[in-house]
Amino acid sequence: MRRLLLTGCILVFFLTCTDEYKNPIPSYRVYIEVDLTFRDKELLPFLSYKIFTPKNITQGKEFTGYAGVLVVHTLLGEYKAFDVACPHETRTDITIAIDEENNAICKSCGSKYEVLLNFGTGGRIDGPSKYPLRPYSILFKDNNTLIVRNN
Numbered sequence: 001m002r003r004l005l006l007t008g009c010i011l012v013f014f015l016t017c018t019d020e021y022k023n024p025i026p027s028y029r030v031y032i033e034v035d036l037t038f039r040d041k042e043l044l045p046f047l048s049y050k051i052f053t054p055k056n057i058t059q060g061k062e063f064t065g066y067a068g069v070l071v072v073h074t075l076l077g078e079y080k081a082f083d084v085a086c087p088h089e090t091r092t093d094i095t096i097a098i099d100e101e102n103n104a105i106c107k108s109c110g111s112k113y114e115v116l117l118n119f120g121t122g123g124r125i126d127g128p129s130k131y132p133l134r135p136y137s138i139l140f141k142d143n144n145t146l147i148v149r150n151n
Helices: 002-016
Strands: 030-035 048-052 069-073 079-083 096-098 103-106 112-114 124-126 135-142 145-149
Touching: 030 069, 030 079, 069 145
Parallel strands: none
Antiparallel strands: 030 145, 048 069, 069 079, 079 135, 096 103, 103 112, 112 124, 135 145
């Protein structure tokens, strides 16, 4: 019985690891220092967000991914980061925005993604997209600084 269960788990693992779930947004360099004391203090309250693009970063050593980076402070108090390019459209000029329901939405295709409520996974809620938003890692440099970078 144990052998059958182990074989079944391995089979499920290999069947679910397909390229079908590979995110279509290309991997670009991401490195942003989020200053919660001064520059980015609007991210302190729960359900807050900020989009970083090459136009609004001030340090020359920062990189904003494929189309820009969305940093959110979720309802559960976690910080999460995602590329702002819609994975259905895969273009740098078609990006997501936060709607009145605190979801990210692509105004071109209408795909909705969960970013601020619940666990802030970036997963698709509605629309034609088959993929979640491309996530980025967040590390705490100190109590007042977050580092956003590629996974």
